[in-house]
Structure formats: structure tokens, C-alpha cells
Amino acid sequence: MQENENLIIDAVITWVDGNDPLHKTKMANYIEVKSSLNSKSVRMRYDQVNEIEYAVKSILKYAKFVRNIFIVTDNQIPDFLKDKENAKENFSNVFIIDHKTIFKANEDYLPTFNSLSIETLLFKIPDLAEHFLYFNDDFFLANPTTTKDFFINRKPVIRGHWSAFYEDIWHKKLKRIFFNIINKKQNITYKHRKGLQKPAAILGFKRYFFTEHTPSAIRKSTLENFFSENIDLLSANIQHRFRESNQFVMHSLANHLEIKAKTCVLKNDFQLIYFQNYKKPIWWIKNKLRKTKTNNKKLFLCMQSLGQCPDGKLAYIKKWLSDKYD
Numbered sequence: 001m002q003e004n005e006n007l008i009i010d011a012v013i014t015w016v017d018g019n020d021p022l023h024k025t026k027m028a029n030y031i032e033v034k035s036s037l038n039s040k041s042v043r044m045r046y047d048q049v050n051e052i053e054y055a056v057k058s059i060l061k062y063a064k065f066v067r068n069i070f071i072v073t074d075n076q077i078p079d080f081l082k083d084k085e086n087a088k089e090n091f092s093n094v095f096i097i098d099h100k101t102i103f104k105a106n107e108d109y110l111p112t113f114n115s116l117s118i119e120t121l122l123f124k125i126p127d128l129a130e131h132f133l134y135f136n137d138d139f140f141l142a143n144p145t146t147t148k149d150f151f152i153n154r155k156p157v158i159r160g161h162w163s164a165f166y167e168d169i170w171h172k173k174l175k176r177i178f179f180n181i182i183n184k185k186q187n188i189t190y191k192h193r194k195g196l197q198k199p200a201a202i203l204g205f206k207r208y209f210f211t212e213h214t215p216s217a218i219r220k221s222t223l224e225n226f227f228s229e230n231i232d233l234l235s236a237n238i239q240h241r242f243r244e245s246n247q248f249v250m251h252s253l254a255n256h257l258e259i260k261a262k263t264c265v266l267k268n269d270f271q272l273i274y275f276q277n278y279k280k281p282i283w284w285i286k287n288k289l290r291k292t293k294t295n296n297k298k299l300f301l302c303m304q305s306l307g308q309c310p311d312g313k314l315a316y317i318k319k320w321l322s323d324k325y326d
Contacts, residue, residue, distance in 0.1 A: 004147040007154060010129040011059050011069045011215075012122050014115055015052050015137040017076050026074075027113055030241050049307050049314065052137040053080040056094060057325035058301075062141035066133070069094045070125050072102065072118060074111060097125050109239050116195065117238040119250040123223040131156075134216040134251055140321075141215075142273060142292040142301040149299060152265045156217035158255045159267045163210040165197050190243040198246075199253035202233070203260055208252070212270045213302040216251035219258070223250070226257055271299040278309040285313060289320055 017023060052071070059066055069091075071078065075098060081087045087094070102121040103110050112118060115136075122134065131151055150157050193210070200208035227234040237247055258264035273291055291298055309317065 004151060004154065007065075007131060007147055007151060008067050008129045009065055009147060009150065010132040011063070011066045011135060012072060012125065012128070012132055013052065013055060013069065013135045013137055013139075014072045014118055014122075015076075015078065016073060016113075017078070020076060023074070023076070026111055030111070030113070049309075049318070050079055051303065051306050051321070052078050054321040054325045055135060055137055055140055056080075056091065058141040059135070060091075061325055062144045063133075065147050067093065067129060068127075070097050070128065071095070072097045072099070072122065072125070074099045101126065103238070106235075106238060109241070112238075112241050114240050114242050114247075116190075116243055116247045116249065117240055120234065120237045122250065123218075123220045123227075128220055130220050132218055132220060134218055136213070136302075138303050138306060139213065139215055140301040140303070140325075142298050143296045145299055150215070150217040156219060156255075156258055156264045157267055158209065158211065158217070158258065158264050159214055159270050160209050160211040160255075161268050162207045163197075164207055165201065166191065166194050190245050190247065192249070194245070195247055195249040196252040198248040199256045202248070202253075203256050205256060205260075209255055209259060209266070211252065211255065212272055213274055213304065214270055214272050214300045216254070218251060218254045219263075222254050222257050222263075226253070271297060273298050273301045275303045275306075277305070278313050282313055282316060285317065289317075292324070 056069055056071075059069055071081075071094065073096060077096060081091060081094065081096070099110055099112065099118065100107065102118070102124040103112075104124070106121070109117065119134070122128075122132075131154065133150055148157075196210060197208035237250075240247060255264070259266070273288060275285075275288070278285070292301060303317065306314070306317070
């Protein structure tokens with residue numbers, strides 16, 4: 001029998017339309033500083049330019065083994081799925097999952113505007129396959145993939161490298177000491193690297209396995225089993241409507257649980273083309289995107305905060321996405 005024969009794999013994407021006036025109104029009821037609703041830091045996290053359509057199309061094109069694609073959202077529907085007849089014909093295996101579904105029995109924490117809280121409960125999606133891939137809505141598959149790019153002998157493939165804890169890095173120590181002297185208090189804002197390393201600390205690791213912005217291969221039972229014995233930890237991570245400094249990243253928890261149990265395959269090649277900002281000239285953007293054609297070992301593309309891209313460059317990128325995936 002082949003190693004991944006008959007393996008059922010689903011994909012999960014979390015998504016929000018932060019441009020939706022109803023969503024903004026809902027958020028305004030809970031956010032402390034109302035003026036921050038239109039700040040760059042908030043808009044970077046919630047704005048979208050319909051890139052999820054191409055995230056879905058990239059899975060349909062380059063991961064044909066995926067059974068179902070679940071889009072987890074708050075009473076919203078992406079534009080490309082609003083035409084029901086077209087959705088039925090072209091996206092028959094794409095399903096909308098509302099926050100209320102995964103927060104069942106935890107409705108007091110809704111509404112939530114916190115991706116960390118939402119991600120923690122993805123394992124509760126009804127009929128979710130044991131093996132699933134977790135995407136952010138700005139993740140795309142750049143080239144054809146196989147099941148072995150995500151699971152080998154049914155074990156998750158985890159891409160990354162070992163790193164010292166944030167507080168153990170010497171220049172971070174100096175920065176923290178200096179910051180505390182000047183400000184007389186600690187910086188308590190959420191830091192992504194700390195969110196990645198917290199599960200490692202919880203599980204007794206001396207270092208943590210750093211991962212980049214690529215899809216995560218996860219086994220549902222890994223999370224189910226852990227949270228069934230650590231319900232307080234689950235509740236602590238899902239109760240925040242906005243990001244808190246003490247929260248952890250769900251896929252990092254899953255990764256470290258698999259590493260501890262020796263039930264995974266570690267790879268140090270991210271196979272990623274990553275855009276973080278769009279200040280570079282258009283020729284640089286074109287050249288970087290060209291790598292998806294010239295290097296078929298690059299399997300993943302992440303275009304973070306695409307809503308912050310200047311109009312001219314955004315028009316080029318969206319046409320490129322359309323040409324690649326339509």
C-alpha cells in the first residue's frame with residue numbers, strides 16, 4: 001500500500017471582510033480606542049481585496065487531492081461565492097463555516113475579531129477530515145503539490161527551523177532592559193514570535209520550532225486530544241476578542257505536540273515566496289512573482305497585507321493572480 005493511499009485531506013481558510021460596514025460597526029462596539037478603527041495597524045489585519053478567491057482557486061488548481069475547502073468567517077460571504085449558481089457549478093466543494101459553529105458552547109466569546117482565538121477552534125469544524133491544511137486568506141499555492149508535500153506516512157510535514165526563545169536572544173534581552181528603564185513598564189503587546197514559542201514553553205521545550213507563512217499540515221485528533229485534557233488552556237486562548245500578549249498560535253501548538261510525540265517530518269526549506277510590503281519598485285515585484293514559474297520547487301506564495309498595496313501595483317498583482325489561477 002502506498003504511504004498516503006486513500007488519505008483524505010481538507011483545507012481550512014480563515015477570512016474576514018474588514019471593509020464591510022456592518023463588520024466595522026460590530027467592531028466599534030468592542031474596540032476601546034474608536035479612532036484606531038481606521039489606523040494602519042488595524043486595517044492591515046482586517047482589510048481585504050478579494051484575494052481569498054485566488055487562495056481558493058490555487059488550492060483547486062494545485063492541490064486537486066483536497067476534498068473540501070472550508071472558509072471560516074463571521075456571517076460573511078466572499079464575493080466570488082455570492083452567485084449561488086456559479087458557486088454550485090465551480091466551487092461545489094467550498095463551504096462557509098460561521099464562527100457560531102465552531103464557538104458552540106463558547107458563544108459568550110462572540111463576536112470575536114481575533115484570528116488567534118478563531119484558529120484555536122478550527123478542529124471543531126463539522127465533518128473536518130483528520131488530516132487538514134490551514135491557510136490564511138493571503139496564502140496561495142504557487143505550483144502543483146502532492147499529498148507528500150504535507151503528510152508523509154500520514155504524519156504532518158512541518159517546515160521551519162529551531163530558534164532560541166525570544167527572551168534568550170542577547171540583543172532582545174538588552175532591548176527589553178533598556179525599554180523597561182525608559183518606560184518603567186514592559187511591552188505587553190502581542191508578538192507573533194512569542195505566540196509561536198509559547199506552546200513550546202508549555203510543553204517543556206528549551207527552544208521552539210519557528211515556522212513561516214506557509215500552509216500548516218495538521219491532524220485534528222492531535223488538537224482534540226490535547227484540549228480534552230487542557231480545557232482551561234483552550235478557554236484562556238479563545239476568550240479574547242482582540243489579540244492579547246499571552247495568546248499562543250494554534251498551528252505552533254499542533255507542531256510542537258507532533259514534534260514531542262515524534263509523529264512528524266521536519267523540513268528546513270520553507271519553499272516560499274513571501275511579500276511583506278509593497279514599497280519595492282514594480283520591476284522587483286514582477287521579478288519575484290516570475291519565480292513561481294521559473295522555480296517549481298517554490299510551492300507557496302504569501303502576499304501579506306495586500307490591501308495596503310498602492311493602487312498601480314495592486315492592479316498588476318491582481319491581474320497576475322487572475323492570469324495564474326483563472
